[in-house]
Amino acid sequence: MAIDLNGGQYLAADSAWRTFLPNETLATICRGLSPSVLATVARVSRQWRGVAEWLLYSNIFISETLSASSSLPYSTLRCCQTIRLHSHLANGLRKLHIRWKLEYGAYYAPDFDIFLSNLTQALGLATNLQSLDLHLGLPSLSEHPTSTFLSFPATDVCYHSLRRVSLSGIGPFTHNRLKIFLNILPAVRHLRLPDYHDQITLIPQALPSLVSFSGSPRVAAAILPGRPVQSLVLIGQDYIPDLDLSQMVLTSVPLRHLDLSSMLVTPTLLRNLSRNLNTVESLKVKLALRHTLHFAGIGLLAALSHLLGAFRNLSTLDLSPTHVDYTGLSNSTEELSLCRSWQNACPSLRRVVFPSQTEWAFQEDDNTWVSVLAGELRRRPAFYSPNKFLGS
Structure with missing residues (x-):
């Protein structure tokens, strides 16, 4: 028997290979193969099936649309049940990304807790996870029954390899459940909680390796103090209390990157x-x-x-998320004037991106600002033409 390994090369699966090839060597050979090829490899022998399944379940990406005709995530259920029944698959799981989308007209069935319970148990076994991304789209209102929110694994579980965590739409957060889970993530570097807005208090030793956080200002104010966060994405509101801002300053290293593209920012x-x-x-x-x-x-x-003058280290200012009608319209003279004016106030400024999406960069050699789109013709887009509104 011979198997095509994607690039036209064939691997003979004779009895000698099946008998004497160590699992580690076989895994190295098969690593990087597509899922369809690994499925073919799994049919060669029992040993090859074990290795192929281990690779197939090392990185899991599931996306399901829940509709009125199919309101339950059966792919997620089958995957989690398999992980529960085969401990070696749980040990080899490195990435688990699950996304559910609720189609218009669908609803969450009463027996949804069976699916969430299996997911919780699978998470409890996958202690070697490196990346966890759950976007389940579950109702976030507390009046929904407990069958429509995800529980976290038992407190005796510790994820020493987990580096990235993103949790959204997992149902009504219970403060203690989330707090306990975050307290057992010693290696997490990137944390995203876009729809959690309640106050939270972690033990001082929690999240010692955290370098980036994405979430509401209130949660950021609770998580950042004492932790080496360098990158911050704030989500959700156009007002931040001074007390929360004063807490965000208390990181153990200077905050270097601030993304406010997910909220409307007023001059105040x-x-x-x-x-x-x-x-x-x-x-x-x-x-x-x-x-x-x-x-x-x-x-x-x-x-x-x-305002920019107060940012003593600012090198990049990106205003591209700012939505303006006729975004394609940009004026070179005005943009260049603004670059010079802002740099006079903030000497460290080296890059500016305007709402027009035009990028300007400061050239140290000749001490000038240069547009990345300098060679392209700038003009108003057709839909802004006054003739359009005159019916011509």
Whole structure:
């Protein structure tokens, strides 16, 4: 028997190979093969099946759409049941990414707890996980029954290899359940909790390796103090209390990257941020100035100069998330003037991306600002043409 290993090369599966080839060597040979090829490899022999299944279950990516006609995630259930029944598969699991999408008209069935219970048990066995991403789309309101939220594994489980965690749509968070889970993640470097908004208190030793966090300002204020977070993504609101901002400053290393593209930023909020998080080197902002910029033009942004001056290390300012009508319209003269004005206030500034998506970079050699799109013709898009509104 011969098997095509993707690139046209064939691996003979004679009795000698099946008898004497160590599992480790076979795993090295088969690593990187596509799932379809691994499924073929699994039919060669019992040994090859074991190795192929181990590789197939090392990185699991499941995406299911729950509809009125199929309201239960059976692929997730079958996967979790297999992991529960075969401990070697659980030990080899490195990435577990599950995404459920609720189609319009669908609902969560009463026996949903069977599926969530199997997922919880599978997580409890997969202690060698490196990346966990759960986006289940479950109702977040507390009045929903307990059958529609995910429980976390028992407290005696510890995930020493887990580096990335993203949890959203897992149902109504119970404070203690999430807190206990975060306390047993000593190696996590990247944490994302986009739909958790309650206060949380972790033990001081929790998340000692955390370098990036994405979530609400309130949770960020609780998690950042004392931890080496360098990158922060804030989600959800256009007002942040001064107390929360003062807590975000208490990281064990200076905060370097701040992403505000998931919230509308007013000049007042930007001023408060500049007074507190002034160590950032890159700042991505979605300004709440859509209609103002539409009528007044980007020259209005010159007023940001006195705010940017407070960011003593700022090298990159990205305003591209700011939505403006006729986004394709950019004015070289105005943008260049703003770059120079902002750099006068913030000498460390080296890169600017405008709402027009045009990027400008500072050239140290000749001390000038250069547009990345300098060679392209800039003009208003067709849909902005006045003739369109005249019916011509």
